[in-house]
Every structure is written in structure tokens, then in C-alpha cells.
Amino acid sequence: MTIPLLCIAALTSGLSGCTGQEDETKEEEKYAVPVEVSQVTQGNVSSFYSTTATLEAPEEAHVVTRIAGLIEEINVEEGDRVTKGQALATIDAKRQHYDYKRSQAEVQIIEQELNRLKQMKNKEFVSQDVMAKLEFNLQAAIAQRDLAELHVIESQIVSPIDGIVAMRHVKKGNMAKEFEELFYIVNQDELHGIVHLPEQQLTSLRLGQQAKISNQYSNSGKQSTANEIIANVLRISPIVDAQSGTFKVTIAIDNTKANLKAGMFTRVELKYDTHEDVVTVPFNAIINQDDTQALYVIEDNTATRREVRLGYREKDKVEIISGVNQGEQIVIRGQQNLKDQSLVEIITPLSYAKNSLNAK
Numbered sequence: 001m002t003i004p005l006l007c008i009a010a011l012t013s014g015l016s017g018c019t020g021q022e023d024e025t026k027e028e029e030k031y032a033v034p035v036e037v038s039q040v041t042q043g044n045v046s047s048f049y050s051t052t053a054t055l056e057a058p059e060e061a062h063v064v065t066r067i068a069g070l071i072e073e074i075n076v077e078e079g080d081r082v083t084k085g086q087a088l089a090t091i092d093a094k095r096q097h098y099d100y101k102r103s104q105a106e107v108q109i110i111e112q113e114l115n116r117l118k119q120m121k122n123k124e125f126v127s128q129d130v131m132a133k134l135e136f137n138l139q140a141a142i143a144q145r146d147l148a149e150l151h152v153i154e155s156q157i158v159s160p161i162d163g164i165v166a167m168r169h170v171k172k173g174n175m176a177k178e179f180e181e182l183f184y185i186v187n188q189d190e191l192h193g194i195v196h197l198p199e200q201q202l203t204s205l206r207l208g209q210q211a212k213i214s215n216q217y218s219n220s221g222k223q224s225t226a227n228e229i230i231a232n233v234l235r236i237s238p239i240v241d242a243q244s245g246t247f248k249v250t251i252a253i254d255n256t257k258a259n260l261k262a263g264m265f266t267r268v269e270l271k272y273d274t275h276e277d278v279v280t281v282p283f284n285a286i287i288n289q290d291d292t293q294a295l296y297v298i299e300d301n302t303a304t305r306r307e308v309r310l311g312y313r314e315k316d317k318v319e320i321i322s323g324v325n326q327g328e329q330i331v332i333r334g335q336q337n338l339k340d341q342s343l344v345e346i347i348t349p350l351s352y353a354k355n356s357l358n359a360k
Contacts, residue, residue, distance in 0.1 A: 093155030
């Protein structure tokens with residue numbers, strides 16, 4: 001009876017060993033990691049210095065009145081585009097008109113008296129002092145008349161520049177005081193962005209250098225090439241602020257399409273340099289680990305980890321100085337689940353999304 005029992009035990013043990021090996025094989029086959037891949041390409045990558053700036057209008061005007069009076073007419077509203085010399089408002093100028101007529105009459109009286117004396121036949125009866133006095137009085141009267149005429153002209157409030165009415169401070173029927181601000185006009189066809197850069201960047205800048213301007217809050221914070229506006233460096237300060245260690249740079253922005261507004265907070269990217277025809281990969285393919293950057297390269301359905309050296313980065317594209325070659329396949333999604341020499345399954349972006357949902 002002992003021999004059959006031993007045989008059964010041995011047979012059972014053998015079957016268990018076979019089953020364990022099969023399970024391990026199935027486990028190995030099961031771990032083909034789904035990944036999305038892309039080819040290493042060649043292209044141009046530029047280096048940018050990113051900062052922020054508040055835009056301002058280089059041409060603006062606070063329109064004031066030089067005479068006091070009642071506002072009779074308001075000809076423009078906020079948001080209206082105006083031209084230089086266009087009438088914005090009219091102030092009641094009856095008093096100024098009366099002053100002008102009185103001054104004109106005084107000029108005529110003095111001119112008549114001078115003409116009468118000059119036409120006299122007996123010149124010896126006319127004192128030279130009297131003639132000189134009348135001449136001076138005439139000059140003073142003419143000046144007074146011209147001043148009164150200027151006051152009449154100033155009752156018409158006109159725009160000193162081309163631009164847009166940004167603010168209107170008065171209403172029809174209000175009493176305007178002398179030198180009171182009535183309108184604020186701003187020309188936004190060209191805007192300036194003021195940035196302060198570290199002194200280390202001074203040697204990298206030049207007049208006319210290209211910059212990119214984008215609204216800080218456009219598209220819910222997502223930067224888009226369509227929203228970028230090309231600008232140029234207009235002025236570079238010749239001095240460095242000793243306290244902050246920065247220097248002032250003025251950027252000129254063509255805003256004829258009115259995409260930007262004065263006072264707007266924007267992101268500025270100053271273009272320093274461009275590397276042409278270099279190896280590039282999507283930035284999201286890079287793995288940062290232990291102060292090193294690496295990629296997973298696909299070779300025969302196997303992911304091989306390679307350390308790489310990075311160059312310039314522009315948006316979602318980064319330059320690879322060494323580590324991969326043009327045309328190789330790299331993992332751009334799913335690399336967080338990989339190890340060196342992991343078995344992979346290459347899938348499309350749609351399939352990857354479905355698999356991720358199924359796994360959840």
C-alpha cells in the first residue's frame with residue numbers, strides 16, 4: 001500500500017510544477033504595455049525668454065477745457081473713433097462772443113483816430129507822443145481782440161489726436177470749470193509693452209528683434225499660435241538699474257486690428273536664437289528622472305530606454321542634441337508604465353483612450 005501512495009504524491013507534485021510554469025508564461029505574455037508612438041523629426045527650434053508686460057498707449061490725450069461754461073452739446077460717446085480736430089463738445093460762449101465784439105470795436109475806434117490824425121494837413125499840430133501812444137494802444141487792442149477770438153474758438157472742444165474716446169467725464173448741461181478734464185482719448189493702433197530683463201540678457205538683445213505677444217487670459221489660459229501677435233524691440237535702455245539688476249526694454253506692437261487694449265496684461269516671448277534643421281521630438285515624450293532626461297525608443301516591439309541631451313525648447317517641441325536619430329520611433333504616451341526592454345503594444349490614440357477607460 002505504501003508504493004501507490006508515493007506514486008500518487010509524486011504525480012500530483014509534477015502536475016503542480018507544470019501548472020506554475022504555465023501561469024508564469026501567461027503572466028509574461030499579459031504584460032505588453034500599450035503605448036502611443038511618434039517618429040523623430042527634423043525642424044527649426046527657437047530660443048525664447050518669457051516674461052509679462054502691461055500694455056500702454058504711446059499716444060493719448062486728456063482733453064480739458066480752457067474756458068468755464070455750460071456744456072451745450074456732446075458730440076461723441078465712449079468707444080467712438082475720432083480724428084484730430086474733430087469737435088467733441090460745445091460750451092456756451094455768449095460771454096466770449098460779447099467780449100470779442102467789444103474788443104473789435106475798440107480796435108476800430110483807435111484805427112479811425114490814427115487815420116484821422118495821419119490825414120491832417122497841418123502835421124505840426126499833431127504831437128509825436130500822441131501818435132506813438134495811439135500806435136501802442138492799437139497793438140494792445142489788437143492783442144485783446146485776438147485773445148477774445150481765441151476764447152470763442154476754445155468753446156469748441158476738439159480732439160488733439162486721432163484715436164478712440166476711452167472716457168467721457170461730463171454730460172450735457174453740466175457746468176465745466178476752467179482746465180477741467182472732459183474726455184480721455186487714446187490711440188491704440190500701436191501699443192508699447194514695457195519689460196524689465198535681467199542684465200545677463202543685455203548682450204542677446206538688439207533693436208528690431210522679434211517678440212511674440214499673447215493675451216495672458218485668452219482661451220482660458222491656453223496659449224494658441226492664432227492669438228499671438230508679432231512685435232519688435234523698439235528701445236533698449238542704455239543703463240542697468242543697480243537695485244534690481246534689470247534694464248528696461250520697450251516693445252512696439254502693431255495693433256491696427258485692435259486685438260489688444262491699453263492696460264492689458266500680456267505674455268511676452270523674446271526670440272533670441274534659432275537652430276535650423278535639428279532633431280526634434282514632442283516634449284511630452286521626455287522622462288525626467290534623477291536629473292537625467294530619457295526617451296523610450298521602439299525596437300522590435302520592445303521599448304529601449306535612452307538618455308538624451310536637450311537643446312532649445314519651443315512650445316511642445318524640444319531639440320535633441322544627442323541620443324536619438326531622425327526617423328526612429330519613440331514613445332510619446334504610456335512611457336510612465338515602461339521599464340527598459342519592456343514589451344509594448346503600439347496602438348492609435350483612439351485605441352489608447354479606449355484601453356485606458358477599460359482599465360479603469
